[in-house]
Amino acid sequence: MTRPPALLVLRALGIGDLVTSVPALRGLRAAYPRHRLTLAAPAWLAPLVRLVGAVDAHLPVEDLTPKPWVAPPPEVAVNLHGRGPQSHLLLRAAAPGRLLAFACPEAGHGDGPRWEDDEHEVTRWCRLLAWHGVPSDPSDLDLPAPPTLFAGGATVLHVGAKSGLRRWPTDRFATVARRLAADGHRVVVTGGPGEERVASTVAGAAGLPPAAVLAGRTGPAGLAALIAHARLLISGDTGAAHLATAFGTPSVILFGPMSPARWGPPAGRPRHHAIWHGTRSEPGDAPSGDPHPALLRITPGEVLTSAAQVLTADRATSIGTVDARR
Incomplete structure (x- = not known):
């Protein structure tokens, strides 16, 4: 049996990064229907990768350290990770026939558009593909709702964030929760x-029962399912907010250093x-407790x-959807 040509895509980042790359991944799927699309992304994202519907295989990659590509060289490699040079070099190590990426002189790669800082993350990757002749739909963000073990x-009040810069004060979250x-x-x-302690502090100050604290009990798959079936999400600028967008769950997102024009x-x-x-x-992941x-x-x-x-x-x-179906 003839092995299908390989299409290797790099996006070794977090939940929000994966969700914002969905239109680009689906555009690649449509442009390369005969290829086996392998997504290089963190192992813990596997349940969410399966929801995208455009990925044939998931290659666990936790950082940008070059690793041997054990399969035959991919016909096409796509850098949906960053501007380079480290991400370019990681994909170059797989010896692809063609690399779709932003121009990066430091990596010796000039075949691509210029990187623009002030650009929405979804638009960024669709623009990259368009430059290389691959159409995609930036609005194609929806994910199917997974089943949930939670009612x-x-x-949902998602009170955590990787950086304190993006973490709204617990007393304000508690006021909203109450x-x-x-x-x-x-x-x-x-x-x-x-972040279990932070969540418990919010719940306690709001007068909520201990059972209302789900931090540390969900994992990525459980969090996604919880948000998909939620009435409302209130969150900072974090992966939970992007899940609400993908599932169509009503959401209020609180931004600090980064403009929603880029990540909202x-x-x-x-x-x-x-x-x-x-x-x-401004950068949203700088170390800070405030x-x-x-x-x-x-x-x-x-x-x-x-x-x-x-x-x-x-x-x-x-109501409009119901009326349209009558």
């Missing part, structure tokens, strides 16, 4: 690994509100107002 319809619970929401609090929900989606009081985008000043300008009242608006938009959209 649906919860209002008000939503009083209004009849079933509030649960999530976070990433190691795409325009024209009324179920998703981004709140930002910054003036310019929230960014733009994040501190966001008040609980502002978040609650946005939550009411996105839920109203969700009801209007749902």
